[in-house]
Amino acid sequence: MSESVTLPPSSEYAVEHLKREIAFMEDVAWGLAGCGDEYALLQAPMFMTQIEFAQKTLQHVEEGIPFTQLWYPGVPEFCTAMDLHWDGFTRVTLSGPLAYLVPEYLLKMLEESDMTGLPGDVCTLRRFETAAMLAGKFPRPTSAVACLHPCDGVSVFQSACEQMFPDTPMFWADSPYDSNERGITYYAGELRRQVEFLEKHHNKKLDWDRLREVIAVTDTQYELWKEFDLLKRNTPCPMGSWSGYPIHHMLQNCAVTNAAPVTTEYLKSLIAYAEKQVAEGKGRLENEKHRCLFMDIAPTWVGSITKILEEECNAVVVVDGMGDSRPYTPIDLTSEQTILEGLAKRYCMDTPMIRVSHGTLDAMLDDLRANVVDYNLDVVIAPGHIGHKDVQAAQGILRDTCREMGVKLLEFNYDLFDPRYTPEEEMRKILTQFFDAI
Amino acid sequence: MDELRLSKALETLTEASEAAASRELLAWRAAGGKVVGYYCTYVPEEIITAAGAVAIRLRARTNPETDTASAYMGNMCCSYVKHTFDMAMKGKYDFLDGVVVPTCCDSIRHMHENWVQYIPSQFSHQIEVPRRNDQDAHVAMFRDQLVRFREHLESALGVEITDERLHDAIKLHNETRALQRRLYELRKRENPPISGALTLTLIVAGTSMPKTDYNPLLRTVVEELEQVQGVPGARARLMFVGSCLDDPAYLDVIEGQGGIVVCDSQCFGSFQLSADVSEEGDPLDAITKNRLVDQAQCPHVSPSNQRTDYVKKIIEDFKVDGIVCSRMAMCDNWAGENFLLNRVEKLPVPVLNVEREYFSAASGQLSTRVQAFLETIEGARV
Numbered sequence: 093m094s095e096s097v098t099l100p101p102s103s104e105y106a107v108e109h110l111k112r113e114i115a116f117m118e119d120v121a122w123g124l125a126g127c128g129d130e131y132a133l134l135q136a137p138m139f140m141t142q143i144e145f146a147q148k149t150l151q152h153v154e155e156g157i158p159f160t161q162l163w164y165p166g167v168p169e170f171c172t173a174m175d176l177h178w179d180g181f182t183r184v185t186l187s188g189p190l191a192y193l194v195p196e197y198l199l200k201m202l203e204e205s206d207m208t209g210l211p212g213d214v215c216t217l218r219r220f221e222t223a224a225m226l227a228g229k230f231p232r233p234t235s236a237v238a239c240l241h242p243c244d245g246v247s248v249f250q251s252a253c254e255q256m257f258p259d260t261p262m263f264w265a266d267s268p269y270d271s272n273e274r275g276i277t278y279y280a281g282e283l284r285r286q287v288e289f290l291e292k293h294h295n296k297k298l299d300w301d302r303l304r305e306v307i308a309v310t311d312t313q314y315e316l317w318k319e320f321d322l323l324k325r326n327t328p329c330p331m332g333s334w335s336g337y338p339i340h341h342m343l344q345n346c347a348v349t350n351a352a353p354v355t356t357e358y359l360k361s362l363i364a365y366a367e368k369q370v371a372e373g374k375g376r377l378e379n380e381k382h383r384c385l386f387m388d389i390a391p392t393w394v395g396s397i398t399k400i401l402e403e404e405c406n407a408v409v410v411v412d413g414m415g416d417s418r419p420y421t422p423i424d425l426t427s428e429q430t431i432l433e434g435l436a437k438r439y440c441m442d443t444p445m446i447r448v449s450h451g452t453l454d455a456m457l458d459d460l461r462a463n464v465v466d467y468n469l470d471v472v473i474a475p476g477h478i479g480h481k482d483v484q485a486a487q488g489i490l491r492d493t494c495r496e497m498g499v500k501l502l503e504f505n506y507d508l509f510d511p512r513y514t515p516e517e518e519m520r521k522i523l524t525q526f527f528d529a530i
Numbered sequence: 531m532d533e534l535r536l537s538k539a540l541e542t543l544t545e546a547s548e549a550a551a552s553r554e555l556l557a558w559r560a561a562g563g564k565v566v567g568y569y570c571t572y573v574p575e576e577i578i579t580a581a582g583a584v585a586i587r588l589r590a591r592t593n594p595e596t597d598t599a600s601a602y603m604g605n606m607c608c609s610y611v612k613h614t615f616d617m618a619m620k621g622k623y624d625f626l627d628g629v630v631v632p633t634c635c636d637s638i639r640h641m642h643e644n645w646v647q648y649i650p651s652q653f654s655h656q657i658e659v660p661r662r663n664d665q666d667a668h669v670a671m672f673r674d675q676l677v678r679f680r681e682h683l684e685s686a687l688g689v690e691i692t693d694e695r696l697h698d699a700i701k702l703h704n705e706t707r708a709l710q711r712r713l714y715e716l717r718k719r720e721n722p723p724i725s726g727a728l729t730l731t732l733i734v735a736g737t738s739m740p741k742t743d744y745n746p747l748l749r750t751v752v753e754e755l756e757q758v759q760g761v762p763g764a765r766a767r768l769m770f771v772g773s774c775l776d777d778p779a780y781l782d783v784i785e786g787q788g789g790i791v792v793c794d795s796q797c798f799g800s801f802q803l804s805a806d807v808s809e810e811g812d813p814l815d816a817i818t819k820n821r822l823v824d825q826a827q828c829p830h831v832s833p834s835n836q837r838t839d840y841v842k843k844i845i846e847d848f849k850v851d852g853i854v855c856s857r858m859a860m861c862d863n864w865a866g867e868n869f870l871l872n873r874v875e876k877l878p879v880p881v882l883n884v885e886r887e888y889f890s891a892a893s894g895q896l897s898t899r900v901q902a903f904l905e906t907i908e909g910a911r912v
Contacts, residue, residue, distance in 0.1 A: 211857070212886065213606065215863045222869070240661040240832065247661070248866030251834040255874040264832060266668055269633050273673075281667050293852045366664055398885040449636075453643050476604045481860060485611070485640035488602030489647055505605065 106231040163238030168350035175304035215479020216509035218245040242449040279436035314361035317417035328375020337413020382407035405527040418505035539750035543735035579699035589735035609888035628653030696813035721760030726791025764790040773858035
């Protein structure tokens with residue numbers, strides 16, 4: 093008698109959607125290639141790999157080849173080493189870059205999410221995911237591997253997933269609260285079960301030596317990320333706002349290019365660009381007045397907020413909540429156990445957002461203190477995303493920490509996926525008044 | 531209900547349910563007894579009892595304000611957390627020797643860090659509650675948490691928590707659960723002799739006074755109620771599902787429309803009494819298994835089918851006609867659960883989805899919606 097939904101019977105809509113998505117991304121890549129802007133061209137590899145990835149998913153769905161669906165922070169290294177194709181729940185939900193680039197498309201997603209019946213104070217990404225699932229946007233995977241983090245909202249998505257794909261085997265890992273040895277051992281156990289799960293449902297055996305090779309490549313990529321971040325410490329900052337954010341996407345989030353040479357080349361090109369800027373004493377902003385830490389993910393309307401910050405406030409977001417290479421530690425490849433523990437640390441205690449949201453506030457406050465000093469920041473922007481209730485519960489502590497450090501703090505409420513929540517004019521007022529005041 | 535003589539025991543329990551600290555608790559405190567406050571059913575009261583202290587569940591019905599808490603917590607945090615933390619900051623929990631906070635939701639877990647930072651005079655402990663319970667590793671992890679809690683409590687209160695004391699505490703709390711289940715059994719009757727609001731009053735009373743005082747009082751009330759014939763004519767038998775509710779007045783509004791709330795799936799309700807702790811074997815093993823596996827689980831713990839199965843069983847056992855899903859604003863855990871029950875699960879009864887704050891003022895709106903819901907249920911019978 094409850095008003096239950098009808099499950100999508102096939103992946104027909106998902107296929108149609110994927111095709112449209114690919115066509116759009118090809119247009120973007122084409123436009124990017126011809127734009128002639130050196131800085132914009134740096135991002136071209138990300139689009140190209142997303143296109144290739146979506147094409148591969150399409151091929152798997154159309155030809156009935158088994159694949160898995162990962163929810164960030166799944167461990168793509170396992171899949172790469174097993175030669176198992178995966179797609180990301182988040183990538184499918186946001187249709188790659190569509191939600192970021194096409195306001196009309198984002199609006200349609202918001203309208204669909206409003207129809208799910210989920211309350212408006214639940215993280216909009218979770219509502220997007222649920223709406224996408226109800227609409228049949230997700231190709232039905234052979235299996236799904238996910239983690240019950242970084243927030244309570246994941247349980248919304250998890251419940252929907254379990255019920256909407258009742259015949260799809262799923263592995264939901266529990267991540268520990270503590271970031272110590274106990275926590276690492278615990279999560280390593282979850283990852284071992286994850287490997288067993290993938291082996292069982294895909295009839296493939298993980299070759300641990302192949303996994304070592306994959307991890308070795310990613311370790312090199314993390315080192316390059318650190319090298320890039322060191323360059324961003326220069327004043328003026330050689331890069332524009334959010335420059336670390338795409339790196340996170342390339343390496344981790346959908347990890348569409350996990351261990352792929354294109355990611356290494358992408359990182360090298362960023363370093364080369366930043367080195368050139370530093371050598372010429374150039375910043376991305378001509379008149380850099382403020383260097384900011386934005387303690388959250390780039391919103392879907394990142395374009396307008398960046399414009400306000402950079403052009404009207406002369407402020408650059410040097411470090412953001414996703415684009416920070418700080419915590420990554422190379423993985424000890426000695427044994428299966430050291431590998432699992434290294435990956436446990438990488439995906440539970442180092443990965444952005446998960447790192448600061450799964451345990452106590454120590455990681456968040458330590459990163460804040462270190463970033464302010466290392467990157468010579470004078471402003472901390474702590475937007476209270478509607479879904480980040482953990483950070484909301486720490487506003488007093490955050491304020492007192494910034495006060496102790498003598499750094500200016502701007503706190504406001506927003507929805508990082510829904511520009512209607514804090515319209516552009518309101519955002520302009522908040523930001524310009526704040527920067528005028530300091 | 532009119533036939534029920536308001537016994538002295540009932541009066542005492544009703545009074546206890548209204549205050550943050552009952553008269554009995556304050557008497558215990560005045561005699562030098564220790565008191566430990568806690569949030570959430572995953573915190574094992576038995577260990578606190580075995581430490582010689584009284585465990586009370588933190589509530590804030592006497593504090594309609596959040597002005598102080600709002601300086602520390604943003605407006606996306608749930609109102610239950612803010613009202614209780616507000617009380618703490620204002621010194622209204624000064625009768626506590628300590629507080630235990632689980633990691634059961636995003637607002638609560640960082641609220642604990644506020645407690646550590648801004649109320650350092652009190653002992654505080656955080657218990658990690660896994661988000662899954664279907665592997666031995668999850669159970670082992672939770673047991674390890676309880677070992678740490680036991681050790682911390684021993685050092686904080688300067689006591690030894692022996693297995694013998696744990697066994698005694700388990701027996702005491704099982705007695706409480708057995709009495710509360712008798713209360714719930716009465717609600718299975720065709721004409722229950724007790725309303726949902728009064729049941730909640732009696733359950734809440736048990737969270738704010740020593741169990742040694744509570745159990746005899748509750749026994750008296752239960753025995754009295756067992757002799758009472760319920761009044762026929764309820765328009766529908768309803769189930770309450772949702773974020774923690776400790777306010778009987780809320781159920782009064784629902785029942786004021788002619789329905790009767792006969793059961794629930796919430797943590798100030800059936801969760802805590804849904805399963806006994808085994809009195810055999812290692813007591814920490816038994817408590818671990820009870821909390822993480824045997825008792826009804828809240829949406830913090832997956833997989834979700836164990837929760838929906840629980841709801842379906844209750845619908846059957848209590849012959850439920852309709853479900854009122856009432857989520858506290860900003861509560862992500864229950865948003866997911868209510869979505870599941872409303873949109874995904876094929877339940878045999880209709881579901882009404884409503885929202886509330888910890889202090890609910892919108893009783894008119896609730897009345898109207900419940901009224902319409904009852905008409906829907908009645909219409910379906912015709």
